[in-house]
Structure formats: C-alpha cells, structure tokens
Amino acid sequence: MTTPPAESIAASDRTPRADDSSVVEIRGVVKRFGAYTAVDALDLDVPRGGCFGLLGPNGAGKTTSLRMIYGVTRPTAGTIRVFGIDIGADPRAVRARLGVTLQENVLIEALSAVENLRIFGRYHRLPGAELSRRIEELVDFLELGSHARLPVRALSGGLQRRIAIAMSLINDPELLILDEPTTGLDPAVRLALWSRIRDLRARGTTVIVTTHYMDEAERLCDRVAIMSAGRRVCEGAPRELIETRLAREAVELDCTRAEAVRLEAALSGAARPLRIGNRLTLYSDDSDPVVAAIHRLDGGERRALIVRPANLEDVFLTATGAKLEGGA
C-alpha cells in the first residue's frame, strides 16, 4: 500500500459517531421514487476535515444521497443536518458553504474556464475583485495555465474535469462534494487530482467523494462507507474494514463450480470464499493452508494461483457482490 499506514490509523481514531465535529449527519434517511426505494434507512456521519468515500455499485444510491445532502432531493423520511443546519430548513445557508462537482460536467462549452468560473462565482454573489482573485488562485491551483482562456469544448476530458472541480471551489467551501471526479480520466490525471484533493484536506476542507475505483478510495479516503441497494452495508477506515471484515490475504484461482464446492468443504470454514463466474477468491489471514488445500485438490498438476494482500475491492465485492455471485 502506498498510503502511509499512520495516516489511516490516525483517521480511524477520529470520532466515528455523531458529535459536534460531524459536518454531515444523516439519520434514518429514506428516499423513494414512486414504489422504488433508492435510499433506505441510511445513517451516516461525515467527520470534519477528512476525506470520506461513498462507495457502491451502479444504482446503489450514492448520487441520490449526495443530492439529499445539498438539498436538491428531498428525503421521504429522516433528517439531514449539514454544518449543524437542517438542509430542508435553510438550503441557501448550507449551499453557500459547500461546493459540488456533479457526476457530469456542467460547463458552458463555448466559454473559457475563466468565463465559466466568473459566471459561476456570481451565483455565490462574490464581488468582482474577490472573484478575480479566486479565479486566479484556482487557475494556479488546478494548473490550468494557458488552457484557462480557451473555449472549454476545445479541451481534453481531464482539463474539463479540473475546470469543473475549480468551479466547485470558487466559494472556498468548507465541504467539497465530488461525484465520481476521476471517472474516465487517465492514470496521470487521476494522480494529479488526488494530490489536489489531499492539499484541500490538509487545509481543513472536508471532502466527500464517490468513486468506482477501489484503489483510489483506499489511497485517498480516511473513511469509506459502502452502500448497496440504498443501504449502508459497512463503514470504517479502509485498512480497518479489510482486516476486520475480511482477512489479510487473498488467494485467487479459476475453477469449476464442482471444484469450488469440494475445495470449500476441504477448507471447512478456514477461508471465506467469493465466487464470481469461474473466478474463486479465498480470503484468510494466513494463505499457506489455503494454498496447500488447493494443491491437494489438484494432485500432481498445479494450476495458476495468485496470492496477494486483501484490499478494499475485496471488501466491496464481498459486501455488495452477493447478487452477482448468485446471478452468475
């Protein structure tokens, strides 16, 4: 793992339950669209000053939850407080202090980054001089350089995403909400964006981020919550989740359903299995007995195995992948 472990441990020590230091406090929130329940009995606390990851498969209810936090989706039941303010009661006051990068870019393509930022800054009623100063800072901070004066439609996806993030920072928010900020970006751009997000966190900005990249969540987030079908299935610091919910190591192999059944019987609960299609992954704190059991099953001829440390993706798949496994 590239993240210094000390950082994650420090973060996990930080107040997991509600108190004054929670920037967002979600209590018993339900959101129904007609008969369909998109978010179900959600409780969540986002501690001040860290990076909080909201993870989950497509349609899990991440975007819906974020929209409820900034008040454009109204919960069917439950309460949400942001900065201690009831979002339903005073959305203007809450939104003045936060910034949102939507899942899809909302730039005016014919205008440049600077012009986009200027129009967006006016929504926050920033006075002209302060707005110009903020724009200059953000052009520097996101390294837009000379691209800042070209029409947005002429720029790459990575630059457009950076401009979208710059817009959500125009009011110097205490809380930054990023809905899949790195989807579709190349590895270098992703790395650069992570470092910007870390800079913001270092300045005390609270960041809520959704992503489908588990490596990203593991490296970037102090805490993550995994949602599935509108419910929170687990929450904690990434390392802590891996070790407490799963195991330290993973063994991966290809096998038939019948082989998998025999292997699971032979291991008799010593490893936790996850089968997706023909791929079987076995989780345990010590992989040696697992590997030995596989070799016994194979007899003479040895199949290819991967032995590796367990990661957040494994937690994600075991927590949310049950349906995939059953359906495969």
Added chain:
Amino acid sequence: MSVSWPHAFAVWRRSASMYRRTWKLTLLPNFFEPVFYLSAIGIGVGAYIEQMGGTSYIEFLAPGLVCVAAMNGASFEVTYNVFVRLHYEHAYDAMLTTPLEADDILIGEIAWAMTRVLIYGGSFFLAVAAFGLAPMPSALLAIPVIPIAGLLFAVVGLAFTLRIPNMDLFSFYFTLFLTPLFLFSDVFFPIRERLAGPLLLVAELLPLLHPVRLARAAFEGAWSWTVAWDLAYVLIVSGALLAWTRRAIRERLIS
C-alpha cells in the same frame, strides 16, 4: 415566493453573457422579420386595400406587429434556449449546487426573456415610429404593452418548455400555436368582422388578441371597456401561469 433578487440577477447575467457573444447574429433576423411583414404586406397588399379599421392598411398592421415582435422576442428565449440550458447544458443543476433556488432561476430567466422582449419589441416600435406609423403622443401608451405581451408569452412558453420531454415538440408550439395566433389575432384583419360566433369565442380565449387590442387602442387613442377585459385577461393568465411554471420548474429540478 422566496425570490432573492441578487441571485435572480446572477441567473440573468449568465444569459446576458451568452447573448453578448451572439447578439449580432440574432438581433438582425429577429428585428427584420416584423419589418418584412410590415413592408411586404403593408405596402404590397396594402396597395389593394383602401382602408382597414378606419386607417391605411400599413397603419392598421403596425400596432399588431409590435405585439408580434414582443411575442417572438419572448418565445425563442423561453423555448429553445431554456430547453438547452435545462437538458443539455444542465445549467440549472449547476445553479442548484450554489445558494440559488428554483424561484431565483425562474425569475432570472423570465427577466432575461423580458430583456429580449424590450430589445426586439422596443426596436420595432422605434422603427414604426420613425416611419411615422405611430400617431404621437397616443401611441406612447403602447410602450407598456410590450412588456405586458412579453411577460404573457414568456410564461406561456415556459409552461410548455418545462413539460415537454424533447425538443421536436417545439415545432408544434411554433407552427400549430404561435402561427395561428399570429394570423387570427386582429393583426392582419379585424377578426370580429370576418369570423363567426364560436371561432370568435376561441380567439377571445387565446393570448395574442388581448395585447394586440391594447396596442391598437393606444395607437388609435380610442379606449373602450374592452381594454379593461384585455388587461384583466393578460394579468390573470400571466399570474396563473407564473404559479404553474413555479411548480413545474420545481418538479423538473428538485426530486
């Protein structure tokens, strides 16, 4: 209604900044359209018509076309442009991540549509006055009719735009709604003299007739009780549709 005027002004400024980039392309066609009608029909067809409604035909056309200019100024803005901002540019979703609220967006957009109404309706009125087709000073009273007509068509158009799922339906709005209004609202001939009972009743319910009658009353300096009915119609329908669009924009943007 919880409108914050400074925030509504920020919405207005977004459209104004975009317009500043393209006004040279849109101002001329929008301005010349009623000028062409006035000259082709007023001078061309008018040559074969001795008089209509007690004046020369071109003078008869002028007040109605002022209202048409206002109607068109509002309509293009609140149909295609609002639809693009709503569904393609997601401008309103972006606005709602800031302290702006749905009411600010609605009022900002209506204010912007009204600005275009004043630009197009106002410049056409000036052209009409320059050609000596607006009897002074009575025709000056037609100036407030421009924003009145503009507001009416801004909310009528918005009510349509906020409810339709795709842009193709605008051809219905323009061809099957605005075009008949244009042709059967006292602009080209006094409908009372040519249409039969039930059709007159239908015309009376439709929006363009009332501003046209108000503008004509101002141009002719001939006021009657119909003016009170026309004003009442315009104010009540605008107010009712404003309330309706308020609900519609909320339902579109907030779930």
